Amino acid sequence: MPAGTLYRGREGMWSWVAHRVTGVLIFFFLFAHVIDTALVRVSPEAYDETIEIYKNPIVSVMEYGLVAAILFHALNGLRIVAVDFWEKGPRYQKQMFWIVMGIWVVLMAGAAYPILNHAFREVFGS
Amino acid sequence: MTAVIEEAASGPAPAQKPARDHTPIVITLRIRRFLPDLVGPNGEPPVPFWQDFQVEADPTERILTAMLKVKGEQDGSLTFRRSCAHGICGSDAMRINGRNRLACKTLVKDLDVTKPITIEAIKGLEVEKDLVVDMDPFFQSFKDVMPFLITSGNEPTRERLQSPEDRERFDDTTKCILCACCTTSCPVFWTDGQYFGPAAIVNAHRFIFDSRDEGAEQRLEILNEKEGVWRCRTTFNCTDACPRGIEVTKAIQEVKRALIFRRV
Numbered sequence: 264m265p266a267g268t269l270y271r272g273r274e275g276m277w278s279w280v281a282h283r284v285t286g287v288l289i290f291f292f293l294f295a296h297v298i299d300t301a302l303v304r305v306s307p308e309a310y311d312e313t314i315e316i317y318k319n320p321i322v323s324v325m326e327y328g329l330v331a332a333i334l335f336h337a338l339n340g341l342r343i344v345a346v347d348f349w350e351k352g353p354r355y356q357k358q359m360f361w362i363v364m365g366i367w368v369v370l371m372a373g374a375a376y377p378i379l380n381h382a383f384r385e386v387f388g389s
Numbered sequence: 390m391t392a393v394i395e396e397a398a399s400g401p402a403p404a405q406k407p408a409r410d411h412t413p414i415v416i417t418l419r420i421r422r423f424l425p426d427l428v429g430p431n432g433e434p435p436v437p438f439w440q441d442f443q444v445e446a447d448p449t450e451r452i453l454t455a456m457l458k459v460k461g462e463q464d465g466s467l468t469f470r471r472s473c474a475h476g477i478c479g480s481d482a483m484r485i486n487g488r489n490r491l492a493c494k495t496l497v498k499d500l501d502v503t504k505p506i507t508i509e510a511i512k513g514l515e516v517e518k519d520l521v522v523d524m525d526p527f528f529q530s531f532k533d534v535m536p537f538l539i540t541s542g543n544e545p546t547r548e549r550l551q552s553p554e555d556r557e558r559f560d561d562t563t564k565c566i567l568c569a570c571c572t573t574s575c576p577v578f579w580t581d582g583q584y585f586g587p588a589a590i591v592n593a594h595r596f597i598f599d600s601r602d603e604g605a606e607q608r609l610e611i612l613n614e615k616e617g618v619w620r621c622r623t624t625f626n627c628t629d630a631c632p633r634g635i636e637v638t639k640a641i642q643e644v645k646r647a648l649i650f651r652r653v
């Protein structure tokens with residue numbers, strides 16, 4: 264341990280770290296997404312080729328990751344709104360964080376089949 | 390190494406202290422040290438380093454007691470602040486096992502003693518020696534929010550009365566002992582030393598919501614500035630760290646809402 268230790272924050276600190284990381288991730292996705300969609304104006308063929316790449320199983324897994332990031336950011340964003348504007352929000356922030364995580368897990372389980380089943384079939388055969 | 394551990398290793402028979410259920414244990418304090426005089430042979434600047442100390446402690450004792458034992462019996466150069474030793478003066482804030490706390494309010498039994506207990510200076514203020522940091526920027530922010538009663542007109546001849554409900558409005562923020570546990574646990578303050586920080590906002594809150602005070606507008610203006618309340622990202626580190634149990638983030642949110650809705 265040459266340097267100092269990491270601060271051992273709790274739910275509040277780590278949810279903030281995750282919120283910022285997911286926010287930046289979503290930003291870069293949106294950046295790429297604007298470019299790929301804009302391709303259709305340049306050359307419809309190039310656009311089709313790009314979309315073809317997206318059928319790759321690895322891209323499916325990345326899409327699932329994107330859903331994970333957006334869901335967390337959106338749900339935790341609502342928690343932050345509650346902390347900002349609901350009088351009792353700051354007192355119940357930890358409970359709200361675990362509710363967010365609960366809803367997140369349920370929605371992620373629900374999103375697994377629609378997003379991953381194509382990739383699953385491609386890799387393991389149907 | 391020292392007489393202290395050898396004695397413990399061979400075991401001071403607990404039976405010698407039959408009246409007490411508090412069997413002493415040996416704990417390791419892993420302290421992050423910084424000695425400003427430790428300049429290298431070629432004039433290299435001093436670097437911080439970790440040093441382990443083994444001390445015997447009663448599980449119900451405080452970390453401060455163990456540290457005083459180290460200073461008294463093993464290494465007199467170990468430097469830290471403390472005064473009251475009872476959680477009132479706010480001078481011994483430090484980072485114990487990664488979290489800001491008062492050494493005088495942290496009991497040995499509440500920590501995992503099977504591993505070394507890490508003790509570091511609080512973050513975000515310049516370390517002067519070992520656990521002593523430069524508190525000037527911290528107190529400057531406190532002064533900047535004008536933490537005193539502001540009134541107009543003639544002084545009344547008797548005390549300024551206030552209803553219990555009005556007193557209750559800011560009760561939580563009157564409990565601050567200015568220990569800096571909150572401000573130096575704040576991720577925003579670590580990277581932006583100009584941020585007023587939670588402690589200054591708590592002390593502004595104490596007057597902003599006091600029905601006898603007339604300086605709320607001025608204080609709100611100060612906290613509306615770039616380095617004021619809007620820097621807070623509601624990470625709640627300050628609330629978790631406050632040894633007085635003040636709901637710090639809640640107070641900050643109340644100031645933010647007072648600014649948005651212009652209502653105190």
Ligand code: HEM
Pocket residue numbers: 279282283285286287289290291293333336337338340341343344622623
């Ligand atoms: C799905 C709807 C969304 C909601 C409900 C939402 C909500 C929020 C909220 C409430 C904050 C403030 C955080 C704070 O006060 O600390 C925030 C911050 C942020 N958001 Fe979002 N957001 C959404 C979508 C997005 C998108 C699409 C992007 C990317 C383009 C994004 C990027 C960011 C970034 C970079 C931050 C700054 C994080 C920080 O300051 O720590 N958000 N979001």
Ligand code: SF4
Pocket residue numbers: 571574575576577578586587620621622623624625626627628637638641
């Ligand atoms: S709640 Fe605000 S003031 Fe408190 S530690 Fe977090 S960012 Fe800092």
Ligand code: SF4
Pocket residue numbers: 479564565566567568569570571572587588591630631632633634635637
């Ligand atoms: S609000 Fe709590 S943590 Fe912050 S200085 Fe006051 S007593 Fe210390």
Ligand code: FES
Pocket residue numbers: 470471472473474475476477478479480481482491492493494
């Ligand atoms: S020594 Fe006074 S608060 Fe700990």
